[in-house]
Amino acid sequence: MLSNLGILFTIGTLFTSLFIIFFTFKEFKVVNNLIPSKIYKFTLFQLFFSISSFFVLLLAYILSDFSLVNVYENSHSNKPLFYKISGTWGNHEGSLLLWINILVLFSSLFLFLTKNNDKSFKILTLLFQNLLIATFLIFLLTNSNPFSGLFPVPLEGLGLNPILQDPALAIHPPLLYVGFVGSSIYFSAALAALISKIDSQSFAVSIKSWVLVSWFFQTVGILVGSIWAYYELGWGGYWFWDPVENSSLMPWFVMTALLHSILVLERRIGLFSWVIVLSILTFTMSVTGTFLVRSGILNSVHTFASDPSRGLFILSFLVLMVFSSIFIFFKFSPKEDKKYSIFSKEAFIIANNWFMIFFLGVVLIGTLYPVLLDTITGSKISVGPPYYNLILAPFLIPLLFLMTSGPNYKWISNEIRSLFNLVLVLSVTLFLITFFFIKEKNFLINLILFFSIYLITQTLFDFYESFKKKNINISRIISHLGFGLLIFFIYINHIFSVENNFNLKLGETKKTEYYSIKFVNLEEQSIKNYKSIIGYFNVTNKKNFTSKELKPEIRVYDKPFTITYEASINSNLFSDTYLTMSNISDTDVFNIKFQVKPFMNLIWLSVLLLSLGGVLNFFKRKKI
Amino acid sequence: MKKINYIIISVLFSLLFIVLYLSLGNEKIYNTQDLVGKKISEVEINLFQSNESFNTKELTNNEFTILNFWASWCGPCRKEHPNLVRLSKIKNLKLIGVNFKDEKDNARNFLRENGNPFDILAEDKNGKNSVNFGVYGIPETILIDSELKILKKYIGPLNINDVNEIRKIVKK
Numbered sequence A: 001m002l003s004n005l006g007i008l009f010t011i012g013t014l015f016t017s018l019f020i021i022f023f024t025f026k027e028f029k030v031v032n033n034l035i036p037s038k039i040y041k042f043t044l045f046q047l048f049f050s051i052s053s054f055f056v057l058l059l060a061y062i063l064s065d066f067s068l069v070n071v072y073e074n075s076h077s078n079k080p081l082f083y084k085i086s087g088t089w090g091n092h093e094g095s096l097l098l099w100i101n102i103l104v105l106f107s108s109l110f111l112f113l114t115k116n117n118d119k120s121f122k123i124l125t126l127l128f129q130n131l132l133i134a135t136f137l138i139f140l141l142t143n144s145n146p147f148s149g150l151f152p153v154p155l156e157g158l159g160l161n162p163i164l165q166d167p168a169l170a171i172h173p174p175l176l177y178v179g180f181v182g183s184s185i186y187f188s189a190a191l192a193a194l195i196s197k198i199d200s201q202s203f204a205v206s207i208k209s210w211v212l213v214s215w216f217f218q219t220v221g222i223l224v225g226s227i228w229a230y231y232e233l234g235w236g237g238y239w240f241w242d243p244v245e246n247s248s249l250m251p252w253f254v255m256t257a258l259l260h261s262i263l264v265l266e267r268r269i270g271l272f273s274w275v276i277v278l279s280i281l282t283f284t285m286s287v288t289g290t291f292l293v294r295s296g297i298l299n300s301v302h303t304f305a306s307d308p309s310r311g312l313f314i315l316s317f318l319v320l321m322v323f324s325s326i327f328i329f330f331k332f333s334p335k336e337d338k339k340y341s342i343f344s345k346e347a348f349i350i351a352n353n354w355f356m357i358f359f360l361g362v363v364l365i366g367t368l369y370p371v372l373l374d375t376i377t378g379s380k381i382s383v384g385p386p387y388y389n390l391i392l393a394p395f396l397i398p399l400l401f402l403m404t405s406g407p408n409y410k411w412i413s414n415e416i417r418s419l420f421n422l423v424l425v426l427s428v429t430l431f432l433i434t435f436f437f438i439k440e441k442n443f444l445i446n447l448i449l450f451f452s453i454y455l456i457t458q459t460l461f462d463f464y465e466s467f468k469k470k471n472i473n474i475s476r477i478i479s480h481l482g483f484g485l486l487i488f489f490i491y492i493n494h495i496f497s498v499e500n501n502f503n504l505k506l507g508e509t510k511k512t513e514y515y516s517i518k519f520v521n522l523e524e525q526s527i528k529n530y531k532s533i534i535g536y537f538n539v540t541n542k543k544n545f546t547s548k549e550l551k552p553e554i555r556v557y558d559k560p561f562t563i564t565y566e567a568s569i570n571s572n573l574f575s576d577t578y579l580t581m582s583n584i585s586d587t588d589v590f591n592i593k594f595q596v597k598p599f600m601n602l603i604w605l606s607v608l609l610l611s612l613g614g615v616l617n618f619f620k621r622k623k624i
Numbered sequence B: 001m002k003k004i005n006y007i008i009i010s011v012l013f014s015l016l017f018i019v020l021y022l023s024l025g026n027e028k029i030y031n032t033q034d035l036v037g038k039k040i041s042e043v044e045i046n047l048f049q050s051n052e053s054f055n056t057k058e059l060t061n062n063e064f065t066i067l068n069f070w071a072s073w074c075g076p077c078r079k080e081h082p083n084l085v086r087l088s089k090i091k092n093l094k095l096i097g098v099n100f101k102d103e104k105d106n107a108r109n110f111l112r113e114n115g116n117p118f119d120i121l122a123e124d125k126n127g128k129n130s131v132n133f134g135v136y137g138i139p140e141t142i143l144i145d146s147e148l149k150i151l152k153k154y155i156g157p158l159n160i161n162d163v164n165e166i167r168k169i170v171k172k
Helices: A002-028 A037-062 A069-074 A081-087 A092-113 A119-142 A167-196 A200-232 A243-266 A272-294 A308-332 A345-377 A385-408 A422-438 A443-469 A474-496 A600-623 B002-024 B056-061 B075-087 B104-114 B160-171
Strands: A498-505 A509-511 A515-527 A530-541 A547-550 A553-558 A561-566 A568-571 A575-583 A589-598 B044-047 B053-055 B064-070 B093-100 B120-124 B140-145 B150-155
Touching: A002 A037, A002 A092, A002 A119, A037 A069, A037 A081, A037 A092, A037 A119, A069 A092, A081 A167, A092 A119, A092 A167, A119 A167, A119 A308, A167 A200, A167 A243, A167 A272, A167 A308, A200 A243, A200 A272, A200 A600, A243 A272, A243 A345, A272 A308, A272 A345, A308 B002, A345 A385, A345 B002, A385 A443, A385 A474, A422 A443, A422 A474, A443 A474, A474 A589, A474 A600, A498 A509, A498 A515, A515 A589, A530 A575, A530 A589, A547 A568, A547 A575, A553 A575, A561 A575, A575 A600, A589 B075, B053 B056, B064 B075, B064 B160, B075 B093, B075 B104, B075 B160, B104 B120, B140 B160, B150 B160
Parallel strands: B064 B093, B093 B120
Antiparallel strands: A498 A589, A509 A515, A515 A530, A530 A547, A530 A553, A553 A561, A568 A575, A575 A589, B044 B053, B044 B120, B064 B140, B140 B150
16 A cells, blocks of 8 residues: 555656656746746645655554565564664665655755745756756666565565664764755756856855755764764774765765855855856765765675666766766856955965865775776775875865964955964964873874864954954854864874773783773673673773773674674763673683773764854854 | 867766776675685785794795684684694694784783694784785685695684695695
């Protein structure tokens, strides 16, 4: 029943999309300034059909309706309700449906909320967006249908991969999807802007909120994924430069660049073509990421069961999208001959953009190079953290410096400012104090630490100054402060992290340089959908004799049969104590991974601060 | 100028997409078993006890050599260790242990507890050298002949059947 209903709603969405494409195409040629009401009506129908199809799938998961292949393969009636719900998007087909829902949602929000009165711009945006929607719907219906039926109906499902049964991971994909699928709307708007020859400022104003929204969700999505990796994967790291993590970071770089360039465009200082390129590039990067993840050409924790036909479809889509964008861009691109003075705000923003594009290039090459090399020469390599650290770290220094001084320059001016001031003196002092405590020998790390302190101090000083003048650019201040703190804490964390690997039997104690770890007890428990072996450990700090109890777990899930290792983390604002244990078969010895990681919570908080800046900017705009 | 940009960008994207298309058909799972029959690469490996290193070329002096990748933190290594001790008693077979991503003290304790079957003990502190042998997880064991050709590759702990198999190969 649900299977047919779902298919019906999906076909309904497809037909309304086709109607919208047809009417917008016809209407585009009509010269007047009124968007006909039928386009509004069809958009509402489309939204209704699309959301209903998603709710049907959700309902099928909640009711454990195994007559749907998708539910049978990814759920189980014993699973807690929360994970039944998150199972809806925990697989390729379901997440594709969520993709389409976000495309549709953004399409209708754009139509109803955008105040821009340029009819052809609005209608063309809708046309391009619906072309995207229709293509993905055809893909869904022909290749990856979440509503495919199954007969006879199985009594029980196969279950959801246990490592995905986690609250952070349940919300991680939807957040990221809103981020990078949301970027589709300014992709469509950019193409529409080129053809409709809308003036650059009103284009900037009409896409700014969408860029902010997608940037915010992308940032928070990456954060949640990182937190999940930190406590669930049991390695104690939070960023691995895994190709799939990179796929979420690449659109983020472009979005960040775009967010800054729009500020220039809004003030009619130029960069129209550049903003268009970035708008196109963001969504292109999102689809590239999707291609890399879904086609299975990369091996990663994120790989869905791969199917070459999926990859082929997404690749064909990408080819079509990229070449039509290139064609439209070169045919309609506006002429610009702006000159920028070096000591102006816009020059700093352009420099910021080049850094973002450089970071994008580095990550893109690091991600694609192994794939290309394997295809061309057959040799297998993997590009890991050393590559990224080596190439990216030195460039953090000028970026931090730009972020420190740039915001205090004026628009369209060429006034040179002295760098020597109170803030610099204060920053040097603060850095020397930090250095006294950390005694780090690496010159590069010291430089990065200094410049992050400089950025933090300058931003706080700016806050104080603008507070006096009652003219606060609070969103910039919060975001830049967040970024400065993020870099600072990442490096402090890197310097002070401790890791020990050893084997321990019940009752034994392991003494490391600063800690003694006692294996006190072992317990077995049966929980709804898994069995748990819990170890009790006492960790004593030799310096201040404080003691903590840590309880790492080994979980044995039965559907599907999987063993996961749950880290036990004792966390406070300044330091995390992290312990995982794994059993060694046929022995009573357990392998222990013990880590002390300072400032983890402050790293998360810095990213929250960074994203909060984006939200504040959104509300600031609303007031005007 | 505009036209040239247009052509360059289109060609670059076309090349990228062609490669991505080809990569779709590639075998994704790296199977190191394919290395059997090939020669091992010439690598310098650091010795465990001293700061010196030895070149895998020197292994041509041995009739048969076993390269075993292990670590004290690796459970299955502990399990297979008695089998390595068994193999160490075969005369025309030399055992080389490569201590993988380990701490020296822990490794020493491990050998003190379980016995040291290795003729040469080497170390691969960051796991880079092991990659040259197609090792990406431990334990792994490679049997080579005097021409440095890989005769057998065992992924995971050696069991008693593997020991017997190695015995047979070496006797011929």
